[in-house]
Amino acid sequence: MKPRDRLRIAAQKSGRLSDAGRDLLARSGLRFRESRDRLFCYGETEPVDLLLVRDDDIPGLIAEGVCDLGIVGRNVLREQSLEYARRGERAPFSELRTLGFGRCRLSIAVPQDFLYTGPASLAGTRIATSYPALMADWLDRNGVKAEVVTLSGSVEIAPKLGKADVICDLVSTGATLAANQLREVASILDSEAVLAGPAEALQDERGELAAQLLRRLDGVLEVRD
Ligand code: ATP
Ligand code: ZN
Incomplete structure (x- = not known):
């Protein structure tokens, strides 16, 4: 796969986590070229793009490296982690932050x-x-x-x-x-919405973008607590 230089976040296209998820990204300073009906939203403020998908697909997209971060219910993430565990494997994704909505x-x-x-x-x-x-x-x-x-x-x-x-x-x-x-x-x-990411932190510039985004997100989450 060709290395990407932009970070890609997966979020639910439409459902219980979509509005609060989009809101959280907006408050973290991210703006996207709107395309609610389409899959791919281009990030205008940062080299960070958004992919709108079914929530169940998010862990798999992270596992495949198609996305670098995702907003998903802990229930979905844990279920899919356990599927790896039952095959004696370690899940290639993990829970990075709890987001406080979708409880x-x-x-x-x-x-x-x-x-x-x-x-x-x-x-x-x-x-x-x-x-x-x-x-x-x-x-x-x-x-x-x-x-x-x-x-x-x-x-x-x-x-x-x-x-x-x-x-x-x-x-x-x-x-x-x-x-x-x-x-x-x-x-x-x-359960609640969580930010999921790869089990092993990215080592390229996307890793730095992800770390930067997490710092901003922490600021937003702290204000709300
Ligand atoms: P899709 O697969 O099309 O993305 P869905 O029908 O699986 O949508 P929703 O019903 O929108 O998903 O639920 C998404 C997540 O919202 C759930 O996985 C769960 O984490 C959270 N959630 C919060 N409250 C509830 C609830 N009462 N029932 C179902 N999910 C809930
Ligand atoms: Zn679903």
């Missing part, structure tokens, strides 16, 4: 009539989730054997459809769970 938790929720007294109550159940690696890791750590059913969306209706007994999904207010007659019984991960 939620990955929680286990059960139907109203399900008797839950602790992790052991889940033994032998089918658990629907979009986060199979995080779920399997939690089950292992708690010494519970259960079947993890991976679904890419609409996890909360899986029990009603008979596809699973319980679910593990992202929760912020709990309104979706309540609407589906589900009760939150355990949280397996506290």
Whole structure:
């Protein structure tokens, strides 16, 4: 791959992290030639460009070296890190900063009539989730054997459809769970938006650009705290 001399940041194109993410970059002094509908936004104030993508693609883009930094939920980053860990490999990306927005938790929720007294109550159940690696890791750590059913969306209706007994999904207010007659019984991960970057810091001029951006970001995050 041809070495790049501009830094590239990946952020969610449209979703819960996109507005606050763009706002944070703006407050860090970055301006981009607007192109909300397109993938690539050219940085006008700094040699830093923005790529707008699906949040799930961000760790992979960093792994491939297509992007140098990314704004993504810890839930997505940890899930994909665990996929590497389960293959006995070290993830090529890591969490550099917590950004203070997009807060939620990955929680286990059960139907109203399900008797839950602790992790052991889940033994032998089918658990629907979009986060199979995080779920399997939690089950292992708690010494519970259960079947993890991976679904890419609409996890909360899986029990009603008979596809699973319980679910593990992202929760912020709990309104979706309540609407589906589900009760939150355990949280397996506290999440928020994070800045992700390569596990090994970049050694070229992009490394210096990244360090400079992190210093500015720290200033912005400090003011807000
Ligand atoms: P896409 O894949 O198209 O980028 P998405 O549907 O996966 O979008 P969103 O629903 O926008 O993504 O969620 C993005 C992130 O927002 C989640 O990964 C999570 O970190 C965070 N988040 C905060 N609160 C919630 C919530 N209540 N439900 C889901 N995600 C939440
Ligand atoms: Zn997504």
